[in-house]
Amino acid sequence: MTSLTTKPWTTALLFVLPVLVLPGAWAQPAITPPKLGFVEDSSRALRPVFGLAGNFVLGPSVAPKIVSQAFSGSLGLLKTDSSLAAFDSRGKLLASIDAAPGPALFAFSPGGVTALAYIISDNSLVEWRGNSFAPVAVNCQESSADTVLALAFPTPFEASLFVQRRTVQGAGALWEVHLPLSAFGTVSQNALVGVRAPLLALPSGDLVYWDADGIVVRKPDASEVHIAASLPASFSLQQMKLDWVQLTDLNGSARFAIHTALGREGFYQLPSSNPE
Amino acid sequence: MIIRALLFASILPLSALAQLQVYVASGTAAGTCSLVNPTLTLVGSTLSVGTVAIGDTVETQFRVQNTGSTSVPLQVSLSGDGFAIDAPPAPNVPPNAESAFCVDFTPTVLASYSAILDVNGNNITLLGQAAAVATVTLSGSTTPLPYGATVGFGSVAVGASQTQGFVLSNSANTSVTVTSVKVSGSGFALVAGLSLPADIGHGQSVPFQVNFTPQSGTPYQGTLTVDSRSFILTGQGLAPPLPAATIVFASSVGASKQQNSITIPLASASQVSGTGTLSMAFQPSVAGVADDPAIQFLTGPLRKATVSIAIGATSATIGGQPNIAFQTGTTAGTITLTLTLENNPPQQTTLTIPPALINLTDEVTAVRIPGALNVAFSTFDNTHSASQLAFTFYDLKRKPLSQGPINVETNAFQLYFENNATQYGGMFQMLATFLVTGDTTQIGFVTAQITNSAGTTTAQQIPFGN
Numbered sequence: 001m002t003s004l005t006t007k008p009w010t011t012a013l014l015f016v017l018p019v020l021v022l023p024g025a026w027a028q029p030a031i032t033p034p035k036l037g038f039v040e041d042s043s044r045a046l047r048p049v050f051g052l053a054g055n056f057v058l059g060p061s062v063a064p065k066i067v068s069q070a071f072s073g074s075l076g077l078l079k080t081d082s083s084l085a086a087f088d089s090r091g092k093l094l095a096s097i098d099a100a101p102g103p104a105l106f107a108f109s110p111g112g113v114t115a116l117a118y119i120i121s122d123n124s125l126v127e128w129r130g131n132s133f134a135p136v137a138v139n140c141q142e143s144s145a146d147t148v149l150a151l152a153f154p155t156p157f158e159a160s161l162f163v164q165r166r167t168v169q170g171a172g173a174l175w176e177v178h179l180p181l182s183a184f185g186t187v188s189q190n191a192l193v194g195v196r197a198p199l200l201a202l203p204s205g206d207l208v209y210w211d212a213d214g215i216v217v218r219k220p221d222a223s224e225v226h227i228a229a230s231l232p233a234s235f236s237l238q239q240m241k242l243d244w245v246q247l248t249d250l251n252g253s254a255r256f257a258i259h260t261a262l263g264r265e266g267f268y269q270l271p272s273s274n275p276e
Numbered sequence: 277m278i279i280r281a282l283l284f285a286s287i288l289p290l291s292a293l294a295q296l297q298v299y300v301a302s303g304t305a306a307g308t309c310s311l312v313n314p315t316l317t318l319v320g321s322t323l324s325v326g327t328v329a330i331g332d333t334v335e336t337q338f339r340v341q342n343t344g345s346t347s348v349p350l351q352v353s354l355s356g357d358g359f360a361i362d363a364p365p366a367p368n369v370p371p372n373a374e375s376a377f378c379v380d381f382t383p384t385v386l387a388s389y390s391a392i393l394d395v396n397g398n399n400i401t402l403l404g405q406a407a408a409v410a411t412v413t414l415s416g417s418t419t420p421l422p423y424g425a426t427v428g429f430g431s432v433a434v435g436a437s438q439t440q441g442f443v444l445s446n447s448a449n450t451s452v453t454v455t456s457v458k459v460s461g462s463g464f465a466l467v468a469g470l471s472l473p474a475d476i477g478h479g480q481s482v483p484f485q486v487n488f489t490p491q492s493g494t495p496y497q498g499t500l501t502v503d504s505r506s507f508i509l510t511g512q513g514l515a516p517p518l519p520a521a522t523i524v525f526a527s528s529v530g531a532s533k534q535q536n537s538i539t540i541p542l543a544s545a546s547q548v549s550g551t552g553t554l555s556m557a558f559q560p561s562v563a564g565v566a567d568d569p570a571i572q573f574l575t576g577p578l579r580k581a582t583v584s585i586a587i588g589a590t591s592a593t594i595g596g597q598p599n600i601a602f603q604t605g606t607t608a609g610t611i612t613l614t615l616t617l618e619n620n621p622p623q624q625t626t627l628t629i630p631p632a633l634i635n636l637t638d639e640v641t642a643v644r645i646p647g648a649l650n651v652a653f654s655t656f657d658n659t660h661s662a663s664q665l666a667f668t669f670y671d672l673k674r675k676p677l678s679q680g681p682i683n684v685e686t687n688a689f690q691l692y693f694e695n696n697a698t699q700y701g702g703m704f705q706m707l708a709t710f711l712v713t714g715d716t717t718q719i720g721f722v723t724a725q726i727t728n729s730a731g732t733t734t735a736q737q738i739p740f741g742n
Contacts, residue, residue: 031692034639034654034705052639052654052703055533055606057570254575264638268535269574269601 037241038062038071038091042253042272046078048091049240053259053266062091068103072112072203073242077128079104084117086128097133100124107151107159108239110203116153118161123148125159127181138179149174152201157181162192162199174199200237200245206260208237208245215247215267217260227258229267246270295344296369298395301337301376311337322401323393325381329409329505330447332423333382335362336402340376340395342369349396350375356391358383359402386448408448410476412502415441415483421507427500429488429511434548437489438511439467444474444502445481452476454503461498463490464509490514493548518550518585519543521592523613523625526599530611530628532658532702534604535574538613540583540592552583552617554594556602560609561631562660565693568701571605583615604629606656606702631659634726636735643741644716648709651738656703657728662689664727667708670737672720681725682710716740 036049036056045061046069063085069078076087084104085096102121109115115128116136125136138159152160159179165172174192192207195218199209205220214229232249240246240257247256255270300323301314316339328334342348348369354361358381365377383389383406393400411420414427421427432438446452455473459466467485474482486509490496493515500507520543527536538554556579558571572578576595585592594600604611608631616622639654651667665684669677692704712719721737 030708031688031704031706033696033700034703050700050703051570052533052606052656054535055570055603055656055701055703057700271572271574271603 035089036244036257037073037246038069038076039240039246039255039257039270040066040069040238040248041255046076046091049257049270053264054268056257056268056270058271063087063093068106068238070106070108070239071241072108072115072239074112075108075115075128077104077106077115077117079117079119084119084126084133086115086133095128095132097126099126105148105151106239107153107201108203109153109156112203112242114153114156116151116159118148118151120148136181138181149197150199150201152176153203154205160201162201164197198235198237200239202239202243202245202260204243204260208258208260215258217265219262225260225262225265227265227267229256229258295342295346296348296350296396297341297343298400299339299341301339314339319400321399322403324403325379327405327407328381328383329407329411329423330383330386331411331420332505333380334404334423335378335380337376337378338393338395339374340365340369341374342371345371347371351394351396352377353394354379354391354402355394356389356402358389358404358406359391359393386450408446408450408452409503409505410444410446410452410454410474410482412500412505412507413443413445415443423505424508426508426510429496429509431512431514432488432490433514433516434490434493437487440486440488441483442486442500443481443483444476446476446478449478451478454482456501456503457484458501459486459498459509460501461496461509463496463511463513464488464498464500516547518548518617518620519546521585521615521617521620521623523554523615523623525625525627528627530604530630532604532606532608532629532632533656535601536604536627537599537601538594539599540594540615542585542590542592545588545590546585547587548585549587550585550618552585552592552615552620554581554583554600555579555614555616557612557614558605558607558609559612560607561629562608562658562702565607565609565660565697567698568605568607568609569699570603570701570703571607571611572603574601574603576600583617585617606658606700607660607697608632608658608702629658631728631730633730633733634662634728636724636726636733640724640735640738641741642722642738644719645709647716648711649716649719649722649740650707650709651722651724652705652707653724653726654703654705656701657689657693658702659729660689660693660697660702661729662726663687664725664732665708666725667710668723668725669710669719670721670723671718674721674737677719 033050036051038046039049041047044066046063046066047061048059050057065080067079074089078085081101083096084099086094100119100122105118107116113130117126127134127136146163146165148161148163150162161177163175174195175189177189195209201207207218209216215227217225234250236248238246243261245258253272255272257268257270259266298319299316300319301311301316325336350365350369352365360380362378362380365375369375381404386406386408389404391402393402413420429438444454453473453475465487470484488511490513493513496511498509500509521540524539525536581595581600583592608629611627614622614624634657635655641652643650666681668681721739723737724735726733
């Protein structure tokens, strides 16, 4: 017969039933500000976001001069012009390596503790293995006409690159290219019909892209959820938590947040206000 | 009035003046019979005040200096047509001081003029010459405009025009020629149709018009110049008022955790441009709470936006955009928006955020961990008063466990809000961990109850995941 102790061991309950608190439970308060993740603000600083859908507060900057960034919910990756770094949920630097200049694309494993970074300028792939970075020897572009637009890390043994293949007529179709991360396995690919860049692949398997009416979330079972939104003319997408995506207006200071959780989808504007 | 003074080369001593010396002053006019830093020239027995158009007046300022050590009485008189003392002198000239007076010369016919200026019994012959020029009168008037006269166009609405007619006429016996008529100054323009040079015979006249078209609600000044004679043109632009503006919320429902937006439609298309500000203030209804930082505009300064109205616009722009988004925060109270536009009294609109039950449906998770169960909520309490919790656990068949609900009376929320409300308002994330003896996989669901001052909320059964 299963039974519950009648006294949970959270700090919140400590004052009522202190004798049941386990050693170490003090270290983590039971009631905390709700943290949504990290965003890159209009001054290119990395800042934590606290809040709920429709109510956001930005915390102080934890890193300046960000070129690219993403956060899984427990692990973050950021790219400056000359380095690639990993940080934890408090914004604390875990490790950093030199990297070629320019932006990067990121993908987290479903568990959110390992990740891949694709450095666009030198077409290189780097893996975060939980405690350090390691280069991955794969050919990310079959030809120079391929443009890698997004990245996924569905299994520890495989990366998925979302590439646009140019043709003589201009921008071609989008393809998802599956690359083995070891000597074993084969390369495969499939066309992404109806998807257009910018796009973002989430660890859940959701693919986030856009259409004329707003944001589209394509689920792994190919079903789609449409989120009405008025989108900037030019934007990029970054993961800011497990089921939250930051949308960055590339021509302005506006920042938006997309909630992709099933049944709670929404499109919100993040504060970009400045103190008076 | 312009003061001019000419000094003839011949200067005679005025011995009769004893310790007084008479000077004529020239310089920039600073008002009636007043000069700024004048140049003084000793006056002889004759002084020409120059050539003046009929009907015009030229003013000459004299200064009598006392170089002695005692005060001297001063008596000044004038005889002769066309001349008149404008500003008389003081009756005495103190030692080492001076007294000033002015003489006007206003010829009325084409002739040479002379007059005797008597200063303490010593005579100075004043000479003047009338010039044959066209006189300038306002349409409908017979009185010539004196040199430097001001012609007022009155107050005219911005964008509208006021036309003033003028007449060039010749009262002399000989023909006169007007070679130049010019209008300068923003807002003023000479109406086409005047043919120059214009020969005007005795008794004849030539009309012309000047338009005043203000572009803003400000005073205007220009100049009408007829050959060498100038007249001042003045007018006042009248800006029409800005149309009535209204603060409109995209959603008029006051509630926490909302992103709302504001537009400012105008009652009619604006005939003028204008600027102003839209400011936001928040008055919490929660005792001891001063503010909620999440209540802010989502672009620009946190609680102040610039409002602009363009000519022809039917709505204002806010921060350069048709609307501005804002957050309603997670604290009960009243959000006040104040719109202040140029030359209009401020207007206010409020959005009341009422106390609300704590929502337990949006961000709720229940997971099994080895030996325990975690139940977490991310939500808000806009009353900052949560105090009671209750959890009921169910087996896989949704049947409550026999032990019944676990009730908790806690001040943890009070402590949290005291320390965090100024940064995060009423939002919070709560994690409750429950030790379990036995197989946690046999526990399928949990419901939670939470109570604040607005009431008690019960969550639906939440399934446990791993």
